[in-house]
Amino acid sequence: MITLFYQHWWKYLAAAIIFGVVVAGFTVSVPDLFLLHESIRNTFFHIPMWFGMVLLLLVSLVYSIQYLSKGKAVQDLAAASFAHAGLLMGFLGLATGTIWGVYTWAGGVWTNTGWIRDPKILGASLGILIYLAYFVLRNSIIDRDQRARVSAVFSIFGYAMFIVFIFVMPRLTDSLHPGNGGNPGFGEYDLTPTMRLVFYPAVIGWTMLGAWMASLRFRVVKLQTDHT
């Protein structure tokens, strides 16, 4: 998979898919639903951030496990690069989800249900903190092998906790997020077949862009370490 970092065809594909889904995301007809109205189009932009983040962090986890079994330095570097890109998408997903939720369901930033009081936002923030801690841990260990081993082990525990914080915990309490706290998810009633036709390519496209960002970071850091 690391050889893909140096190839270009899938980067053009990613650009084409993202342009396509953004054009489609603004133009396809969507059902006019209570409270949501046109903001249902956020399905094409906010949710791919979360899907992309989960997938990128999963790739990071796979590289971490591979490092623990094979012990190659590039595997550790790839794991860190994908975690980095996943973290970026996590921040974007948190920010966009907060905007969407606060103005659609919570009734504004300063109400009782707005901003940080929702367990989904709290869980997502905790999940992001786990990966911030991952980078603090990595950068605090000078020895390369030790850093790689410790951060790979942390990554395995971290990913498990991360999934609990963003998917399990909000479902246990009273969240406003669709699919959580007893609310129906979007997939059940609201996604029309046309919307699915845009949504799934959007997930693929944004995940590919995240992988592209990860590959650039990988290549830069590899150049740095090869010359020191």
Add this chain to the structure above:
Amino acid sequence: MTAWSRRLVLLLQATAWPLVLAAHSEGGRAQGIFEGDGKIYVTFAVVLVILVGLFIYMFAVDRKISKFERKSKKPD
């Protein structure tokens, strides 16, 4: 340069499919959006400009890194 312009044309062709999708969608809301209903097309144009900038930047950084990689492979 010709290779790049060929790639650009390919990219534009590849992104044309959603417009076809929009034209066929029921209710004709897409047409309403383009005609100025709520001016969402202004936001749409802004987002497209941002995306063009983003991808120009991504490809530029990618090419720059490739250049350094080629340089670092040569024996000094």
